[in-house]
Amino acid sequence: MESRVIFLKHLHRNxxxxxxxxxxxxxxxxxxTPGALPGVLQILRDSLSAPGLFLSLSPTxxxxxxxxxxxxxxxHASGIRNDSKELFxxxxxxxxxxETRNYLYIxxxxxxxxxGNFYQSPDGLIANYAKSLRRLQEQLPDETRxxxxxxxxxxxxxxxxxxxxxxxxxxxxxxxxALQLALFSNGIDTLDLRYTRMSRMSREELFYRTDSKWTTxxxxxxxxxxVGELETRYxxxxxPDGTIxxxxxxxxxxxxxxxxxxxxxxTGAIFSGTDDFxxxxxxxxxxxxxxxxxxxxxxxxxxxxxxxxFESALNAPTLQELKPFSAYLGSSQIAMRIDNRLNxxxxxxxxxxxxxxAPVCAFLAPAASRVTMVTPGASGAPPLSxxxxxxxxxxxxxxxxxxxxxDFFQYTDSVSKQ
Amino acid sequence: xxxxxxxxxxxxxxxVLLLYYLFSxxxxxxxxxxLAASLFIYAAxxxxxxxxxxxxxxxxxxxxxxxxxxxxxxKKALLTVAVIVNLxxxxxxxxxxxxxxxxDLFMSTAPVIPHIVLPVGxxxxxxxxxxxxxxxxxxxxxxxxxxxxxxxxxxFFPKIIAGPLISWGDMAxxxxxxxxxxxxxxxxxYRFALGLxxxxxxxxxxxxLADNIFNWNSMGRFQVExxxxxxxxxxxxFALQIYYELSGFxxxxxxxxxxxxxxxxxxxxxxxxxxxxxxxxxxxxxTLTAWFRQYLYRPMSGRGASxxxxxxxxxxxxWALIGLWHGSDWTMLFFGAWFxxxxxxxxxxxxxxxxxxxxxxxxxxxxxxxxxWVLLRAGGLYExxxxxxxxxxxxxxxFLSDVALVLLRENFLWIVAGILFSLPVGQSIEHFVxxxxxxxxxxxxxxLQPLLLCGLFIVSIIYMLQGNLSTFTYF
Numbered sequence: 001m002e003s004r005v006i007f008l009k010h011l012h013r014n015x016x017x018x019x020x021x022x023x024x025x026x027x028x029x030x031x032x033t034p035g036a037l038p039g040v041l042q043i044l045r046d047s048l049s050a051p052g053l054f055l056s057l058s059p060t061x062x063x064x065x066x067x068x069x070x071x072x073x074x075x076h077a078s079g080i081r082n083d084s085k086e087l088f089x090x091x092x093x094x095x096x097x098x099e100t101r102n103y104l105y106i107x108x109x110x111x112x113x114x115x116g117n118f119y120q121s122p123d124g125l126i127a128n129y130a131k132s133l134r135r136l137q138e139q140l141p142d143e144t145r146x147x148x149x150x151x152x153x154x155x156x157x158x159x160x161x162x163x164x165x166x167x168x169x170x171x172x173x174x175x176x177x178a179l180q181l182a183l184f185s186n187g188i189d190t191l192d193l194r195y196t197r198m199s200r201m202s203r204e205e206l207f208y209r210t211d212s213k214w215t216t217x218x219x220x221x222x223x224x225x226x227v228g229e230l231e232t233r234y235x236x237x238x239x240p241d242g243t244i245x246x247x248x249x250x251x252x253x254x255x256x257x258x259x260x261x262x263x264x265x266x267t268g269a270i271f272s273g274t275d276d277f278x279x280x281x282x283x284x285x286x287x288x289x290x291x292x293x294x295x296x297x298x299x300x301x302x303x304x305x306x307x308x309x310f311e312s313a314l315n316a317p318t319l320q321e322l323k324p325f326s327a328y329l330g331s332s333q334i335a336m337r338i339d340n341r342l343n344x345x346x347x348x349x350x351x352x353x354x355x356x357x358a359p360v361c362a363f364l365a366p367a368a369s370r371v372t373m374v375t376p377g378a379s380g381a382p383p384l385s386x387x388x389x390x391x392x393x394x395x396x397x398x399x400x401x402x403x404x405x406x407d408f409f410q411y412t413d414s415v416s417k418q
Numbered sequence: 419x420x421x422x423x424x425x426x427x428x429x430x431x432x433x434v435l436l437l438y439y440l441f442s443x444x445x446x447x448x449x450x451x452x453l454a455a456s457l458f459i460y461a462a463x464x465x466x467x468x469x470x471x472x473x474x475x476x477x478x479x480x481x482x483x484x485x486x487x488x489x490x491x492x493k494k495a496l497l498t499v500a501v502i503v504n505l506x507x508x509x510x511x512x513x514x515x516x517x518x519x520x521x522d523l524f525m526s527t528a529p530v531i532p533h534i535v536l537p538v539g540x541x542x543x544x545x546x547x548x549x550x551x552x553x554x555x556x557x558x559x560x561x562x563x564x565x566x567x568x569x570x571x572x573x574f575f576p577k578i579i580a581g582p583l584i585s586w587g588d589m590a591x592x593x594x595x596x597x598x599x600x601x602x603x604x605x606x607x608y609r610f611a612l613g614l615x616x617x618x619x620x621x622x623x624x625x626x627l628a629d630n631i632f633n634w635n636s637m638g639r640f641q642v643e644x645x646x647x648x649x650x651x652x653x654x655x656f657a658l659q660i661y662y663e664l665s666g667f668x669x670x671x672x673x674x675x676x677x678x679x680x681x682x683x684x685x686x687x688x689x690x691x692x693x694x695x696x697x698x699x700x701x702x703x704x705t706l707t708a709w710f711r712q713y714l715y716r717p718m719s720g721r722g723a724s725x726x727x728x729x730x731x732x733x734x735x736x737w738a739l740i741g742l743w744h745g746s747d748w749t750m751l752f753f754g755a756w757f758x759x760x761x762x763x764x765x766x767x768x769x770x771x772x773x774x775x776x777x778x779x780x781x782x783x784x785x786x787x788x789x790x791w792v793l794l795r796a797g798g799l800y801e802x803x804x805x806x807x808x809x810x811x812x813x814x815x816x817f818l819s820d821v822a823l824v825l826l827r828e829n830f831l832w833i834v835a836g837i838l839f840s841l842p843v844g845q846s847i848e849h850f851v852x853x854x855x856x857x858x859x860x861x862x863x864x865x866l867q868p869l870l871l872c873g874l875f876i877v878s879i880i881y882m883l884q885g886n887l888s889t890f891t892y893f
Contacts, residue, residue: 010605010608011601011604012864013608013863013864013867013868014601014604014605014607014608014868015600015604016864016865016868017604017607017608017611017867017868017871017872018603018604018607018608020868020869020872021607021608021611021872021875022607024872024875024876024879025427025428025432028427028428028879029428029432032424032428033428033429040429047462066461066462067419067423067425067462070425070429070462071423071424071425074423074424074425074428074429075424075883075885078424080424080883081883081884081885084879084880084883084884085884087880088880088881088883088884091877091880091881095828095831097828098828099824099828101884102626102630103630118630118633118634119633119634119637119641120641121637121641163824164820164823164824165819165820165821165822165823165824166824167821167824
């Protein structure tokens with residue numbers, strides 16, 4: 001009885017709210033259901049036609065199966081999740097937050113996004129990574145060199161201006177220190193880009209604010225340093241007269257505000273802001289044959305701009321859909337062979353690298369006769385043992401601190417286990 | 419299926435509501451539809467266990483019918499069998515690993531215990547089922563001839579996951595006859611939205627913070643120990659989390675039930691404003707403690723004169739079981755024991771009846787409850803011990819933590835709102851407005867309140883869409 005009195009007591013308030021609620025609710029239903037309905041009906045049809053929905057009593061059966069499928073369909077197929085991303089970013093910004101998504105991403109004083117890490121624990125597998133590379137080195141013929149290239153960390157202790165107390169991922173840089181040390185003790189050649197002239201570059205030159213990868217300019221500088229090191233250490237004739245490394249041989253185009261990196265895509269542009277994307281392309285003559293391992297037999301031939309640059313990555317209706325970094329080699333999952341038709345006798349390079357090394361691979365292509373790049377885990381990536389059947393002058397394993405993980409080294413480890 | 423999901427909000431709820439009101443010409447048909455929808459929603463969330471729920475419905479329906487017709491002597495036997503089977507299902511699904519752990523202490527070879535996923539809502543609908551059988555046994559209510567009534571009583575989707583518990587008599591009356599009232603429907607909508615906002619914007623956000631801190635406590639021995647200030651902050655946000663998750667859920671359940679014409683009892687009454695632990699449990703999960711009082715404590719006390727020994731024994735049994743109801747491990751026994759000791763102390767010293775030193779008593783109650791929450795959340799006796807040591811700063815841990823300041827800064831708005839609205843502040847504002855003669859003020863409130871809630875509802879939807887929710891369960 002009492003509750004009925006309460007119902008009447010707030011009648012006007014409740015009726016007004018119900019009208020507002022109905023308007024919001026019906027709008028949401030109208031937005032979500034047309035996109036999601038076909039998938040939802042399919043899931044329901046499958047569930048109801050299978051006898052398991054009501055009749056199976058399996059204690060070990062994973063719970064929430066139908067619900068999970070439905071919820072995923074409602075969130076993703078309807079498109080409302082993506083549509084609301086910027087609203088969420090606006091709410092976070094309005095609260096003057098420097099973190100988002102439960103400390104998954106943290107913004108520093110200069111507006112650079114960092115990955116968060118509440119529990120900074122050392123990677124206990126670092127010794128195994130080093131051993132896997134040693135085993136790989138032992139399997140290589142004497143004339144093939146193995147070089148590990150460690151890229152720069154996004155967070156540098158004492159330099160990156162993070163607000164006090166924010167649990168920014170500091171561990172990746174420490175793990176890279178430990179990895180370099182372990183590699184050194186295992187007799188692996190290393191190139192630590194932190195101790196090259198790249199350390200003098202500003203953070204704006206090195207990193208995008210919104211992306212976990214380095215800038216095209218940083219990748220170009222890394223390419224210059226790498227070529228120099230390969231020539232000095234292994235006497236490889238990649239660029240004897242220095243023309244390929246000469247910046248004046250390249251055109252640099254800047255696309256203002258075009259870059260919303262992987263972290264920015266997750267947080268929303270209102271929270272992260274956007275970056276300018278710079279595209280560096282050679283203006284000297286180039287000619288390549290390119291074959292992707294996921295589509296064997298389909299060889300594309302043409303210049304740097306025709307086969308290694310994918311300008312389509314710079315054209316999309318929304319920032320969320322744009323993938324400017326994929327302008328180099330066209331994908332974040334790379335397994336491809338690049339043959340240089342203008343330098344058939346040059347060195348042959350196998351690059352096992354993180355996606356951030358895609359531009360480095362593209363810049364290396366004019367200097368080598370063949371560059372094969374594989375990102376571990378890429379679809380269609382051949383087993384490493386298959387790649388090692390070819391003759392290589394140098395095998396480069398390249399990774400930024402945040403990418404040095406068991407998933408990455410599983411690929412290099414696979415060959416030593418065969 | 420959580421109420422704070424897009425599937426429920428945009429798919430099931432509109433379908434269930436639409437068909438429910440299309441069947442307005444027949445209450446029976448509406449009941450059948452609600453039962454079908456409840457079973458479907460349950461099956462979609464945890465598909466294998468719908469059979470267990472259906473079995474429980476049929477079992478309790480039959481046993482109550484037999485009991486009603488049986489001679490007094492066999493009535494008791496039937497009730498015993500009914501209760502044993504209900505508890506057996508609960509024990510098999512919830513307590514088998516714990517029983518195995520106990521057996522392991524006394525046996526040379528450890529028994530092999532199969533891993534069983536706990537069916538959602540089992541703890542709640544088992545209590546409802548036992549309550550139904552006991553009510554019929556006592557003659558307090560008549561057994562249902564129609565299994566749809568028992569089915570709906572046990573599986574009604576607004577309340578099956580986390581209550582509130584309702585007696586068979588109250589539910590049966592509403593199932594037999596209820597009328598459409600626009601006032602009730604609109605009140606239900608308001609209450610549901612309020613619950614959703616509490617769950618999504620407060621409960622879930624506090625849960626993310628508490629998880630980070632309690633996980634840190636568990637991992638601390640491998641890294642840096644949890645600083646004192648962060649430990650206290652974690653405990654505060656967990657206290658807020660558990661309140662807003664549960665009271666938000668209750669609001670949603672009451673609101674949803676009202677949309678279908680049912681009145682469910684209130685389950686929370688500003689428990690953190692209590693001035694004793696006894697008072698706290700009279701305001702926290704009210705229907706659960708009432709169930710234990712009605713179906714366990716009172717029958718154990720009997721009709722004869724009670725003495726202190728019997729009171730102690732009864733309280734111990736009740737609180738051990740309340741502890742175990744919250745979870746199946748040793749920590750939960752300690753959880754029950756902790757509150758048993760406090761309530762016993764208050765009972766004998768009459769602390770819960772005193773009106774003196776209200777603020778001091780509030781602080782004592784809050785600290786006592788917070789200590790209980792450590793047991794509930796820490797994840798084991800060892801972790802509980804570590805958390806207490808971290809709270810006291812005797813674990814080689816630092817005192818100050820800049821992380822605590824960051825968490826406070828980042829969530830300041832929600833934490834302030836969380837603390838304020840866990841106390842009867844809203845109620846006081848409303849009393850103030852209602853006691854004024856100003857029609858303008860009342861009208862402004864009647865307009866602003868729905869607008870504010872609507873805005874918060876939209877914000878909640880955005881948070882839900884971005885998946886910024888916890889998956890907390892209380893039982």
